Amino acid sequence: MKQFGGLFLTFAILAISGLQPAVAEWRIYENPRFGFKFTYPSHFFAPEPEPENANGHRFFSIGAEANISTWGSNNQLNLNPRSYFKWLRDDVEVVDNVTYKRIAKDWVVISGFKGDMVYYEKTIFTCNFQQMTSISMSYPASLKKDFDRMLGKITKSLKPGRPNRCG
Numbered sequence: 731m732k733q734f735g736g737l738f739l740t741f742a743i744l745a746i747s748g749l750q751p752a753v754a755e756w757r758i759y760e761n762p763r764f765g766f767k768f769t770y771p772s773h774f775f776a777p778e779p780e781p782e783n784a785n786g787h788r789f790f791s792i793g794a795e796a797n798i799s800t801w802g803s804n805n806q807l808n809l810n811p812r813s814y815f816k817w818l819r820d821d822v823e824v825v826d827n828v829t830y831k832r833i834a835k836d837w838v839v840i841s842g843f844k845g846d847m848v849y850y851e852k853t854i855f856t857c858n859f860q861q862m863t864s865i866s867m868s869y870p871a872s873l874k875k876d877f878d879r880m881l882g883k884i885t886k887s888l889k890p891g892r893p894n895r896c897g
Contacts, residue, residue: 756771818851830842
């Protein structure tokens with residue numbers, strides 16, 4: 731059994747270091763409530779059961795302490811990208827040290843370190859700023875170079891829900 735655990739961990743490290751198996755599979759998750767979707771590497775991340783409120787979903791890596799969280803919400807605080815960034819940085823304190831930020835007209839990205847973990851979040855505002863779609867990823871800083879490649883593909887695939895889901 732110990733040999734199996736070591737083999738499993740080896741596979742997980744190879745998977746994130748770019749030496750992915752020939753059958754690397756990326757799947758699409760589509761949220762039933764808000765309609766947003768993104769792709770994730772199913773050979774590396776496993777989804778938790780869908781929550782009852784269907785706001786979002788969590789995915790955990792196999793053996794590497796990484797996770798993806800994604801959610802949709804109604805913008806009850808009437809935030810915009812700039813005020814949301816400030817809220818994340820100052821009130822929620824998702825990162826100890828912000829190393830990257832990008833604030834656009836209808837989206838925001840924040841990234842940095844929280845202890846020995848990297849945190850990255852992208853939030854898109856839709857429905858005239860009344861809805862928000864977010865995706866975040868946390869992973870060990872020691873594996874940053876390997877996870878950053880995966881992170882780019884995951885976050886670029888995030889598509890907010892269709893306009894007919896507004897209101």
